[in-house]
Amino acid sequence: QSALTQPASVSGSPGQSITISCTGARSDVGGYNFVSWYQQHPGKAPKLLIYEVTNRPSGVSNRFSGSKSGNTASLTISGLQAEDEADYYCSSYTGASTYVFGTGTKVTVL
Amino acid sequence: QVQLQESGPGLVKPSETLSLTCTVSGYSISSGYYWGWVRQPPGKGLEWIGSISHSGSTYYNPSLKSRVAISLDTSKNQFSLKLHSVTAADTAVYYCARPRDFWSSDAFDIWGQGTMVTVSS
Numbered sequence: 001q002s003a004l005t006q007p008a009s010v011s012g013s014p015g016q017s018i019t020i021s022c023t024g025a026r027s028d029v030g031g032y033n034f035v036s037w038y039q040q041h042p043g044k045a046p047k048l049l050i051y052e053v054t055n056r057p058s059g060v061s062n063r064f065s066g067s068k069s070g071n072t073a074s075l076t077i078s079g080l081q082a083e084d085e086a087d088y089y090c091s092s093y094t095g096a097s098t099y100v101f102g103t104g105t106k107v108t109v110l
Numbered sequence: 111q112v113q114l115q116e117s118g119p120g121l122v123k124p125s126e127t128l129s130l131t132c133t134v135s136g137y138s139i140s141s142g143y144y145w146g147w148v149r150q151p152p153g154k155g156l157e158w159i160g161s162i163s164h165s166g167s168t169y170y171n172p173s174l175k176s177r178v179a180i181s182l183d184t185s186k187n188q189f190s191l192k193l194h195s196v197t198a199a200d201t202a203v204y205y206c207a208r209p210r211d212f213w214s215s216d217a218f219d220i221w222g223q224g225t226m227v228t229v230s231s
Contacts, residue, residue: 051217
C-alpha cells in the first residue's frame with residue numbers, strides 16, 4: 001500500500017489561490033469517490049477539510065474546495081490567508097475498508 | 111460533545127509490544143461508528159493503522175496487518191491498539207480518531223490530541 005503522491009511544498013501570496021494535487025491509482029483515488037483532505041498545524045491533530053472528494057464539513061471555510069479527475073484529486077485554497085500556512089494531507093479509500101494517506105504538502109504563505 | 115484521549119507508555123523497548131488505549135467520552139462506542147488509529151513519525155506524514163467497528167470488525171493497513179490488533183472494551187468505553195515486535199521505525203505520534211459518518215470508516219473528523227511513543231532500549 002503506497003502513499004498517495006503530493007507535492008512536498010506549495011506557496012502563494014495572501015489573496016491568491018493555490019492547488020495541491022494528490023495522485024494515486026485506479027485502485028484508490030481513481031476507483032472511489034472517498035477522497036478526504038486534512039489540514040495540520042504544527043503540534044496539532046489533523047483537521048478534516050473535505051470528504052467524499054468535494055464536500056465540506058460544517059464550519060469549514062468555503063475557501064477550501066476539492067475535486068477529482070481520473071487518478072488525481074486536488075484541493076484548492078482560494079483567497080489564501082496567513083492562517084492557511086500548514087501541512088495538508090489527502091486520504092483515499094483503497095478497498096476492503098482500508099485507507100491510505102498522501103505524502104503531505106507544506107503550504108507557505110509568502 | 112464527543113472527545114477522544116489516548117493513553118499509554120511513552121517508551122517501549124525494541125521487539126516488545128506497544129499498547130495504547132483511547133478513552134471516548136460523550137458517546138457510547140457500542141452504539142455505532144468505526145473507531146480508528148493513525149500514526150505520524152517525527153517530521154513525516156500520516157499513516158492509517160486500522161479501524162474497528164462498534165460490533166468488533168477490524169480492518170488493518172496491509173503493511174502492518176501481521177503485527178497489529180485493535181480491540182474494544184465497551185465496559186470502559188475504550189478501544190485499544192497493540193503493535194507487536196516494534197522497532198525504531200514505529201516511533202511516532204499515535205492518534206485515535208472517529209469518522210464523520212456513522213456507517214463509514216472514511217474521513218476522520220474527531221481526533222484525540224495524540225500521544226508520542228518512542229521505541230528505544
